[in-house]
Amino acid sequence: MNRTIVERIRCMLSHAKLPKSFWGEAMKTAVAMINLSPSVPLEFDVPDRVWKGNDVSYAHLRVFGCRAFVHVFRCCYPIFDPCF
Amino acid sequence: MASVVGIGDIWLETNTGCKLLLKDVRHVPNMRLHLISIGTLDEEGYHNYFGDGKWKLSRNSLIVAKGKKMSLYMSQAKVIKGEVNAIEDCSTDLWHKRLGHLSEKGLGILAKKNYLPLKCMNLNTCTHCLVGKQHRVAFQRSPSHRISHVLDLVHTNVCSMIDKSLGGALYFVSFIDDHSRKIWATCLKSKDQMLDVCKDFHARVERETGRKLKCIRADNGGEYKGPFEKYCREHGIKLEKTVPMTPQ
Numbered sequence: 144m145n146r147t148i149v150e151r152i153r154c155m156l157s158h159a160k161l162p163k164s165f166w167g168e169a170m171k172t173a174v175a176m177i178n179l180s181p182s183v184p185l186e187f188d189v190p191d192r193v194w195k196g197n198d199v200s201y202a203h204l205r206v207f208g209c210r211a212f213v214h215v216f217r218c219c220y221p222i223f224d225p226c227f
Numbered sequence: 228m229a230s231v232v233g234i235g236d237i238w239l240e241t242n243t244g245c246k247l248l249l250k251d252v253r254h255v256p257n258m259r260l261h262l263i264s265i266g267t268l269d270e271e272g273y274h275n276y277f278g279d280g281k282w283k284l285s286r287n288s289l290i291v292a293k294g295k296k297m298s299l300y301m302s303q304a305k306v307i308k309g310e311v312n313a314i315e316d317c318s319t320d321l322w323h324k325r326l327g328h329l330s331e332k333g334l335g336i337l338a339k340k341n342y343l344p345l346k347c348m349n350l351n352t353c354t355h356c357l358v359g360k361q362h363r364v365a366f367q368r369s370p371s372h373r374i375s376h377v378l379d380l381v382h383t384n385v386c387s388m389i390d391k392s393l394g395g396a397l398y399f400v401s402f403i404d405d406h407s408r409k410i411w412a413t414c415l416k417s418k419d420q421m422l423d424v425c426k427d428f429h430a431r432v433e434r435e436t437g438r439k440l441k442c443i444r445a446d447n448g449g450e451y452k453g454p455f456e457k458y459c460r461e462h463g464i465k466l467e468k469t470v471p472m473t474p475q
Contacts, residue, residue: 144403144410145386167392167414170399174412182408193407194377 148173159208172207179204231255239304241292246307247284260299319350328356378438380405383425383445385418400450402428421450422458429462440464447471 151173152166161169179199181187191199233254239247249263250271265275268284273291276283282294282302294302322343323329329337331350338345374380382403391397396414400421403410411432413424429440442465445451451468459466 144382144401145384148399148401148410148412149386149388163390164393166388166390167394167396167399170412170414174401174410178409185408190404190407190409194404194409 147177151176155207158206161208169207230257238307240307241284242303243290243293245289245291247291247304319345320353323350323353328353328359374405376438377404377406377436378432378440380442380444381440383443383451385415385421385448385450400424404432418448418450422454425455425458429464442467444469 148170152169155169155172156163156165159165159169178191178194179189179201182190185193189199231253234251235254237249237252239249241247250267269275272286274285276285277300280296282292282296282300283290284292284294292302292304294300319334322334322345323331326334326337334343334345334350337343382405383400385398385400387398388396392414394414394416396416398415398418399412400415401410401412411428413428415421415424433440440462443459444467446469451466456466458464
């Protein structure tokens with residue numbers, strides 16, 4: 144199972160173009176997604192459904208990773224650099 | 228004028244994968260085709276069917292061989308047992324061994340570039356190659372033996388990552404419930420945090436389900452020794468360790 148998790152982490156980090164240090168976040172997501180995916184030993188039942196006993200929802204899912212902008216503080220502005 | 232030099236029995240593997248015994252086969256070295264006597268097969272209890280440009284040989288309901296009409300009816304077969312007295316071109320095998328058991332493909336490339344004086348590219352099965360490429364026995368598929376309730380058996384394992392995460396963690400520990408196959412995973416900075424994580428997990432799942440954790444299965448990692456064993460003993464959890472060095 145560790146290999147499955149690590150493979151998913153690698154996929155998600157590569158797709159989101161994130162550095163490797165984000166593996167913790169990717170790991171949490173990977174585990175949640177594996178819990179929502181059909182599993183062969185359960186005859187393609189979903190682990191979360193077996194655990195909770197009721198149907199699971201997929202409505203909240205989004206692609207891992209999003210575009211973000213870094214806030215640069217005013218004091219750190221490179222004021223002598225040419226403006227772009 | 229062709230002459231018969233020998234008579235013998237031959238086992239053929241036909242193109243449908245069946246075995247066919249041909250009795251009293253005449254060996255004629257000058258013949259370019261192998262002819263099969265339909266009459267003899269009929270005597271042996273086989274049924275021949277010709278039609279639509281095809282030939283079918285059947286015994287009871289099993290189709291033993293198939294063929295197509297060219298000018299004669301042609302079929303492909305392999306000799307699997309029988310005395311074949313022919314001189315083989317063994318240079319491929321020899322070069323395979325000389326080049327440190329190079330693959331057939333590699334030999335083909337070298338032969339194509341005229342580095343090796345090879346004519347035919349039929350490499351016989353090399354037992355040493357098979358031994359060398361052998362790997363461990365695959366995971367045995369147990370016939371869906373599953374624990375009947377959640378939390379009766381929980382598998383756990385620690386996986387170490389090469390890079391530190393943002394929070395400085397280097398490992399993650401995963402817990403898998405055997406019944407529902409649900410996974411929980413937590414990051415660890417060091418392996419001695421394992422016990423605290425396990426305590427948290429234990430308390431949380433027992434509260435969530437109202438059932439008691441009965442058995443934990445782990446490998447023989449150092450994090451599952453000492454205080455972890457003591458914790459399991461105190462809470463009456465059975466700790467199962469797998470046999471060392473067997474990931475199966």
